Amino acid sequence: MRLLITGASGLFGSKFAEIAATKKYEVYAGYLRDRPSCGVPIQFDVSDKNQVDMAFKKISPDVVVHAAALTDVDKCELNKKLAWKINVEATKNIVEAAKRSYSFLVCISSDYVFNGKTGFYRETDRPDPINYYGFTKLSAEGLVKNLREYCIVRASVIYGSTPAAGKINFVLWLFNKLKRNEQLNVVTDQWNSPTLNTNMAEMTMEIIERKLAGTFHLSGATRINRYDFAKLVAQTFKLDSDLIRPITSAKCSWFANRPRDSSLDTAKAQEVLENSKPLPINQALERMKQELTPFM
Ligand SMILES: NC(=O)c1ccc[n+]([C@@H]2O[C@H](COP(=O)([O-])OP(=O)(O)OC[C@H]3O[C@@H](n4cnc5c(N)ncnc54)[C@H](OP(=O)(O)O)[C@@H]3O)[C@@H](O)[C@H]2O)c1
Numbered sequence: 001m002r003l004l005i006t007g008a009s010g011l012f013g014s015k016f017a018e019i020a021a022t023k024k025y026e027v028y029a030g031y032l033r034d035r036p037s038c039g040v041p042i043q044f045d046v047s048d049k050n051q052v053d054m055a056f057k058k059i060s061p062d063v064v065v066h067a068a069a070l071t072d073v074d075k076c077e078l079n080k081k082l083a084w085k086i087n088v089e090a091t092k093n094i095v096e097a098a099k100r101s102y103s104f105l106v107c108i109s110s111d112y113v114f115n116g117k118t119g120f121y122r123e124t125d126r127p128d129p130i131n132y133y134g135f136t137k138l139s140a141e142g143l144v145k146n147l148r149e150y151c152i153v154r155a156s157v158i159y160g161s162t163p164a165a166g167k168i169n170f171v172l173w174l175f176n177k178l179k180r181n182e183q184l185n186v187v188t189d190q191w192n193s194p195t196l197n198t199n200m201a202e203m204t205m206e207i208i209e210r211k212l213a214g215t216f217h218l219s220g221a222t223r224i225n226r227y228d229f230a231k232l233v234a235q236t237f238k239l240d241s242d243l244i245r246p247i248t249s250a251k252c253s254w255f256a257n258r259p260r261d262s263s264l265d266t267a268k269a270q271e272v273l274e275n276s277k278p279l280p281i282n283q284a285l286e287r288m289k290q291e292l293t294p295f296m
Contacts, residue, residue: 002026003208004061004103006046006094007068009034011164012108012155015197016065019205028059030068034165046090056097063208066094067108069137076133077256087136088143095143104149104211106204111156111192111219113138116259119191120223123154123215123268131256141215151207153200156219156264160197161291170194170226171233171288178239185247188227191261193219196284198291202276203269216269222281223263229281236285 003020007013008029017038020027027039035041042059044051046068069087070076076083091107098105112134113127129135144150159171168176171194177184195218203218224232227246234241249258266278279287 001063002028002059002061004028004030004042004055004059004064005039006030006064006066007108007165008036008039008041009165010067010071011158011160011169012197012200013065013067014038014162014164015160016067016201016204019198019201023205028055028061030055032068046093047085049093049096052090052093052097056101056103060101061103063106064094064098064103065106065108065204065208066091069108071133073112073131073133073258074255076136077131080132083132083136087133088139091140091143095147099147104151104208105144105147106151106153106207107140107144109141109152109154110134110137111154111262111264112259113141113154114259114262116262119261119263120265121217121262122265123217130259133256134259149211149213151213152215153204153207153218154215154264155195155200156193156262158195158197158200159288161288174230174233174244175237175239178234178237178243181240181243183243183245185245185251186227186230187249187252188225188246189248189260190258191223191225191263192229193217193221193223193263193266194229194281194284195219196279196288198287199276199279199284203273203278206273206275212272216272217264217266217278218269219264219266219278220281220284221266221270221278223261224281232281232285236282236289
């Protein structure tokens with residue numbers, strides 16, 4: 001199987017490429033600035049139609065996992081043109097190329113397609129984004145649905161044991177701060193379903209191996225607010241949780257609105273997947289601890 005991953009230098013894509021490379025697949029790792037360390041690196045700009053077409057011509061992929069995106073929620077709000085170009089126009093390029101090469105397309109999407117009023121969203125619930133990032137992700141989903149063979153994978157607050165795409169994720173940020181005995185503020189009024197990239201990558205692997213179509217919520221299994229999540233991280237790594245101070249999001253100078261509760265219901269994945277399931281938060285953090293142990 002020839003597998004093309006876009007965003008293979010990112011938080012999800014780098015872990016997915018790492019796992020895919022251990023299998024008997026030809027893995028092509030798409031990137032723009034940060035050269036991926038797993039798979040055959042292929043540099044192209046997903047928002048440039050010619051570059052996308054050339055990459056597809058060269059690889060002729062059986063499966064494409066499209067994870068490249070502009071994921072900075074505030075940047076998307078501030079630079080809507082750029083957000084549309086990278087999250088929507090690029091997906092259009094990928095969809096059209098996938099159609100021509102008869103590739104099975106897995107598109108990575110987000111819990112931010114929901115408005116966050118109720119939480120614990122199922123795949124069948126109506127999206128209603130409240131910020132521009134969520135709007136672009138929903139628009140991209142709409143394009144993907146024009147294909148005959150596709151899967152949309154939604155996740156929520158992805159974290160992992162390695163920095164990726166030149167930045168660290170929430171858990172690593174927290175871990176580094178607590179290790180240095182620094183105080184930090186974390187919001188109490190935002191709920192998500194934090195997703196360990198390793199768990200998400202393994203579940204996505206099953207999606208492509210079984211060619212499961214439709215929409216799947218492949219997040220972690222636990223709905224939790226950021227503050228409690230942070231406390232749990234401190235407990236797991238035996239760090240001082242008193243350094244974590246509760247605040248409300250009203251105190252944050254974010255530019256974009258955030259959904260209050262964008263947690264995802266993973267019942268469908270729990271039922272359909274056979275090899276790996278959405279992990280409860282304690283198990284996921286223990287897994288991350290194992291991954292980090294050699295470096296601690
Ligand atoms: N992070 C989260 O908490 C979260 C939550 C829910 C859903 N998601 C979704 O999950 C997917 C993966 O997110 P992530 O956090 O793993 O991403 P990330 O770490 O922010 O990395 C973004 C990736 O996109 C690539 N990229 C950006 N612009 C590109 C362009 N014009 N052409 C080619 N590649 C480009 C980057 O490549 P270079 O680094 O090489 O430039 C990088 O590999 C995205 O679809 C995101 O919307 C993320």
